[in-house]
Amino acid sequence: MQALAQPRRREILQLIRNNELSAGDIAAHFEITRPAISQHIKVLKDSNLVHERRDGTRRMYRARPEGLSDLRKFLEMFWDYRLQLLKDEVESSGQSQNSPTEGLTEE
Amino acid sequence: MQALAQPRRREILQLIRNNELSAGDIAAHFEITRPAISQHIKVLKDSNLVHERRDGTRRMYRARPEGLSDLRKFLEMFWDYRLQLLKDEVESSGQSQNSPTEGLTEE
DNA sequence: CACTTACGTAAGAATATGCTTACATATAGT
DNA sequence: ACTATATGTAAGCATATTCTTACGTAAGTG
Structure with missing residues (x-):
């Protein structure tokens, strides 16, 4: 619940709701820096709201409705x-x- | 959504989910001071999550599911x-x- | 092995949040 | 009008959150 309190994180979830995107792709949609996005993703991941799949050097993320x-x-x-x-x-x-x-x- | 991020506010909502309680009654259920409760109620009220009814010097609160x-x-x-x-x-x-x-x- | 790409982590600054004490307001009763 | 009761508001402190820059790490490429 706390993870969803932050609007930015809800935007991130919207972004990867249907599409599977890399961390960089996600960051490209926002003004803030990539590390900030990484930190948000970490929060979402810890709350089991996103799923991570590693693909070479990239990490692909996707929302987890469950x-x-x-x-x-x-x-x-x-x-x-x-x-x-x-x-x-x-x-x-x-x-x-x-x-x-x-x-x-x-x- | 931000209003629900805080656990204390969710507890308050639980408390007035079915019962209509005064601000003081609500505060009596917690360790924190009455002003703190008032501030939480204000947040909930601004988010349309509680309904206020004035009864003499008291203010009765109740959760607003809608x-x-x-x-x-x-x-x-x-x-x-x-x-x-x-x-x-x-x-x-x-x-x-x-x-x-x-x-x-x-x- | 360098070197690049893609990304996470660490440390710290700026700001937001939650709480406290002190004060203000509003209603009821005497 | 004065006092008591019930409650909100203001100011400020302590902590949490969100961001930044700087650095570390892991996988692919020459």
């Missing part, structure tokens, strides 16, 4: 944002009015 | 973890993920 499961669980546990609705419907096929209308109807 | 929609959108946009979500949570029966949850389905 790494977001903690974030997902946080949302599920503390605010059952519409998920509870789905769960109730499938499992009990009935009561799905936990508190869905009290705060979730916006936008 | 304030997490940005976080949800982040997850949906950058990794459509919805498939994984459905897989994990609804793996047993036939997926009826079409009608009831407008946010969890294809858009």
